[in-house]
Amino acid sequence: MAQTIFIEAINQAIAEEMRRDESVFIMGEDIRLAVYGATANLLGEFGEKRVLDTPLSENGFFGAAVGASLVGMRPVVETLTSFMWVGMDQLISQAAKMRYMFGGQATLPVVYRATMFYGGGAAAHHSDRSYPMFMNMPGFKIIIPSNPADMKGLLKSAIRDDDPCIVFEDGTLFGMRGEVPDDSELPLGELIVPFGEAKVVREGTDCTVVGIAASVNHAVAAADQLAQEGISIEVIDPRTLVPFDKATVLKSVEKTGRLVIADPAPKVCSAASEIASIVAEEGFWDLQAPIQKVASEQVHIPYSPALEKLVYPNTEKIVAAVKRTLDV
Amino acid sequence: MDIDRDKLMLMLHRMWMIRNFELKVIEVHSAGEFTGAAHPYIGEEAVAVGACAALNDTDYIAGNHRSHGHPIAKGGRVDKAMAELYGRVDGYCKGKGGSMHLADFSIGILGESGILGSSVPVAVGAALAAKLRDESFVSLVFFGDGASNQGALHESMNLASIWSLPVIFVCENNQYAVTTSYATTVSVEHVSDRASAYNMPGLLIDGQDAIAMYEATVEAVRRARAGEGPTLIEGLTYRFEEHSLGLGRVRRGEYRTEEEIEKWRQRDPIVIHEDRLIAQGIASREECDAVNAETQEEVERAVDFARNSPFPEESDLFEDMWANPIPQP
Numbered sequence: 001m002a003q004t005i006f007i008e009a010i011n012q013a014i015a016e017e018m019r020r021d022e023s024v025f026i027m028g029e030d031i032r033l034a035v036y037g038a039t040a041n042l043l044g045e046f047g048e049k050r051v052l053d054t055p056l057s058e059n060g061f062f063g064a065a066v067g068a069s070l071v072g073m074r075p076v077v078e079t080l081t082s083f084m085w086v087g088m089d090q091l092i093s094q095a096a097k098m099r100y101m102f103g104g105q106a107t108l109p110v111v112y113r114a115t116m117f118y119g120g121g122a123a124a125h126h127s128d129r130s131y132p133m134f135m136n137m138p139g140f141k142i143i144i145p146s147n148p149a150d151m152k153g154l155l156k157s158a159i160r161d162d163d164p165c166i167v168f169e170d171g172t173l174f175g176m177r178g179e180v181p182d183d184s185e186l187p188l189g190e191l192i193v194p195f196g197e198a199k200v201v202r203e204g205t206d207c208t209v210v211g212i213a214a215s216v217n218h219a220v221a222a223a224d225q226l227a228q229e230g231i232s233i234e235v236i237d238p239r240t241l242v243p244f245d246k247a248t249v250l251k252s253v254e255k256t257g258r259l260v261i262a263d264p265a266p267k268v269c270s271a272a273s274e275i276a277s278i279v280a281e282e283g284f285w286d287l288q289a290p291i292q293k294v295a296s297e298q299v300h301i302p303y304s305p306a307l308e309k310l311v312y313p314n315t316e317k318i319v320a321a322v323k324r325t326l327d328v
Numbered sequence: 329m330d331i332d333r334d335k336l337m338l339m340l341h342r343m344w345m346i347r348n349f350e351l352k353v354i355e356v357h358s359a360g361e362f363t364g365a366a367h368p369y370i371g372e373e374a375v376a377v378g379a380c381a382a383l384n385d386t387d388y389i390a391g392n393h394r395s396h397g398h399p400i401a402k403g404g405r406v407d408k409a410m411a412e413l414y415g416r417v418d419g420y421c422k423g424k425g426g427s428m429h430l431a432d433f434s435i436g437i438l439g440e441s442g443i444l445g446s447s448v449p450v451a452v453g454a455a456l457a458a459k460l461r462d463e464s465f466v467s468l469v470f471f472g473d474g475a476s477n478q479g480a481l482h483e484s485m486n487l488a489s490i491w492s493l494p495v496i497f498v499c500e501n502n503q504y505a506v507t508t509s510y511a512t513t514v515s516v517e518h519v520s521d522r523a524s525a526y527n528m529p530g531l532l533i534d535g536q537d538a539i540a541m542y543e544a545t546v547e548a549v550r551r552a553r554a555g556e557g558p559t560l561i562e563g564l565t566y567r568f569e570e571h572s573l574g575l576g577r578v579r580r581g582e583y584r585t586e587e588e589i590e591k592w593r594q595r596d597p598i599v600i601h602e603d604r605l606i607a608q609g610i611a612s613r614e615e616c617d618a619v620n621a622e623t624q625e626e627v628e629r630a631v632d633f634a635r636n637s638p639f640p641e642e643s644d645l646f647e648d649m650w651a652n653p654i655p656q657p
Contacts, residue, residue, distance in 0.1 A: 025460060049460060055490065060449050060483030067453020067467070070438055071388065073460060075453075089480065093443040094450055102431040102439050103421030104648035138649065162651035196654060243654035278657075 004180040006173045009148035010038040010113070012180075013155035014076060016190075018046050021074060024159060027052040027061055028078030028113075036115060037174065039078060058087030062112070066094045066164075069110040074159060076111045081128040081168065084114055095164045096139030110165075111158045116213070117171035118264065118301060119312060127301035129213075129265040131168045135241055135274060141195060142242040143167040146216035148178035150239055153193030161195070170213035170264070196243035200252070204234035207258035207322045210249055211237055212271050215262035215294075215313050222318040233322060241271055249275065250283045257288035258325035262313040267295030292321035329543050333610055339381050339538045340605065340616065343373040343598050344623040346397045349406055350569075352627045353396065353413065357573050361635075362414045366427045369397030371568035374597035375500045376401035378541025379468060379561070382549050388436040388454045390447035391470040393428045394500070394567075395440035398470055404432045406626060407633040416637035423640045424648060436465075445471055445478030448497070452484045455495035455552075466494040466552040468545070474505025476519045485526040485560065494552035496545060499562040500535065506571045507583040520562035528558050535563030536597045539604070566592035 004012070018024045025046075026039060032053050034040040043051045054061040058079065065075035084091065091112070098106040118127035134140050141163055145151040151169070158165035183190050201216060202223050211219040216237040223233035234252050238244055253259050259279055263272035272293040279291060294313040302308050350368045357366055369376070372394070380389065380401040391398035399409060404420075412419025413427050420430050431439035438454060441447035451469035458465050475481055476499055488495045499519045503510045516522060523530025529551075533544045541563055548559035568589070570576045605611040646656060 055483075055486060057483035057487060059480050060452070060487045063446070063449020063480065063484070064453035064456050064487060067390075067438070067450035067455075068457040068460070069453070070433075070450070071454045071457045073457045089443060089446055090449055093441065093446045098439065099651065100648050101421065101425045101429045102433070103419070103424050105421070105431055105433040106439065107651045109651075141654070242657075244657060246657075 001179045001181050001185065003177050004148045006148045006151055006176040006178070007037045009152035009180055010155060010169065011040055013152045013159070014039070015042060015045065017156055017159040018042070018050060023072060024074045024076065025050040025052065026076045026078060027054050027065065029054055029056060031078050036078070038113070058083050059090050062087035063090035063094055065110050066090060066098070066108060069108045070106055074109045076113060076159060078113050080126070081114045081116045081130045082126045084130065092137055096137050099163070100139065107162050108164050109162045112164075112166045113155070113169060114166055115169045115171050116264075119172050119308065121303060121305055121308065122301070123303040124300040129296065131166070131241060132265045132270045132274070134166055135271065136269065139164060140242060141165045141240065143195070143240050144170070144213050145239065146170070146173065146211065146213055146237050148176060149180045149191065150193055150199070150237075152180055153191040154195075154239060156190070157192055157195060168213065172214045193239065195240045196245050198236050198238045198245035198248040200234065200248065201237050202233065202235040204232035204256065206232045206256055207260060207325050208234045208236060208249070208252040208256045209260045209262060209318060209322065210275055211235060212263040212265070215264055218313060218315045219262050219318055221315040222322065225315065225319055226322060231322065231326065246278050246282070249279065253279055253283045254286045257286055259287070260292045260294060260318060260321045260325060262318050263293070263295040264312055265296060266298050267293055268298050270295045289325040289327070292324055294318050294321045329546070331539065331542065335381060336605060336610055337619070339377050339542065340598070340601055340611070341619050341623065342377045342401050343538065343601060344620050345406060345626065346373045346377070346400045347598060348620070348623045348627045349396055349400060349409070349630070352631060354569070354573060356631060364426050365393075365572050366413065367394040367572045368567070368569040369394055371592065371597070372500055372502055372535065372565045373397060374538035374601065375498065375535045375541055375563035375565050376470060378538040379496070379498050379545045381538070381542045382545035383466070383468060385435050386465050388438050388451065388465065388467040389469065390438045390451040390467070391440040392444055392447060392472060392475065393440065393442050394472070395428050395430050398440060399430045399432055399437045402437050403435055404430070404437055407630040408432070410630040411634040411637045414634040414637070415639060416634055417640045417644070418633065418637035422644065422648065445475035445480040447471075448475070448481050448484040452488050452493060452495055455488065455493040456491065458494050459491065464553050466496065466549055468496040468498060470498050470500055472505065473499065473501040473503060473510040473514060473519055474508070476522065477513060485522070485528070485558070488558040489526040489528050492555060492557040494555075495558045496548045496552060497558060497560045498545070499560065500565055501562050502565050502567045504567070504571070504583065506575070507579060509583070518562055520560055523560035528560055530560045530562070532562050532564065535565030536595045536600055538597060538601050566595075568593055
């Protein structure tokens, strides 16, 4: 089992899929020189034709990816969440709606890799965690990995999937080290993580904590801390938000009777909101305490670190929320 | 350019098919047979028919809200188009798209977009695929004078130019974006002037003349297939009817004079084409009238097909969301 850095896992997934399937190509801004890191060495191996640097024209090239996918290509688009707003028309009016609107005639195997750089003093224009807005729009599969192995396996699944996928990559994890199994150790001979299968990261009995992206790791840290006080936490990573594996969450809540959801997105209509509503509708009688959302504050991201650190979920906030559910 | 008789008659046939389709749509929509928006293409037939006559089935088109003319011009089926307008299960999109979203992927019709300018990047992407795979198909996209002000178009023209993509941008300049005059909203005299900013040829063509549109598109397609890049063709035209069915009842005031409408009605693209065929001895008056009659009959059969097709079942609501389906949340 190799130790791999998160951003290398992205790179491995893209390179492996480009080797495997000639219809896969990647496009985005400054990807040939890998300014954001994930596309390192792809130009050298695959050449200019399959590694396309684009102009600053998100609406144009997001849509070009749609068109290329319609006629048999499998584009991977690199972008940042904060630049997605510029290309929203192509994402919503075309990528999300086309298959349904045309009665199933259109097949769009397109992947948008949207990196969320937040928590580093990038201020309001460069710190978006926008996946809940896309959960609200039918038509996208939404992938949100929390560690290098899932990052690699889910991105490979996304590239092979025939539907539009948005992979929200948590930039705060780009330097994270984690174990990624060697292909020879795997039954299928390669690392593929299917959609819609949540992972129980830590088993526990007193309270369920569902984490989204980097919040999974904060939840694990909270579990370690609470274990010292004799409190046993079950940590769940949904891994994909669309499709969402509600069965694993409901089963856990049935056991623990308590639910905390840690979500880096702003808390109104967040992923946490949706998960809370599912459990309120379908797991209410298992609950012994009110559900707690630990999401970002409903405010823009301030530049000053003194303020920015107040916004996001963190280990302390999760610990406090768990204790509220236990009334301790 | 020598154009063979079959091609000239095909153009006449398709123009009559569009005209008779649209006249029938106005009739049955007024009678309340279906609801929803519909945007008649009457008066503009030569633009799509001339352009599509220069394409093969393996080439792609994309279009906009004024959407009935484009698929018919590309050789699409009027019965499936009509059934779609009726919201029936045998429609092109199984009743899920309606008038503004006709599509027939089997003959390269990548669909019409109700958001204007929005299908232009998509068409550029199809052309990008041709280049990446070293294939010879081209992609052609229709948009209006209104959409010529959309950023999507300008980003697309730039992309197509820098990558030298086999795409043809066809502006159907009917001179009004709903009620707003092109003269007051476009910064240049002609939309085709915008091509120079993107280092591609920009042609201003008489959009009432199917042969002129055909010849301009043939050259654009040749350039595209030869790897010489994109072309912008502006077909100057006019819609004889209101922007959409029923708009006349809601707008407050006039935006076009009767004189202007009448002046353009005197330049009917079908009359222009028939007069030329007859003058050159290519077809007789009777042969032209027979095309009109045949297409009327086919449109009647299309209406019967639509009326007899069932509505979708309730169980169809969630179908066609995904290629690899997932559970409903």
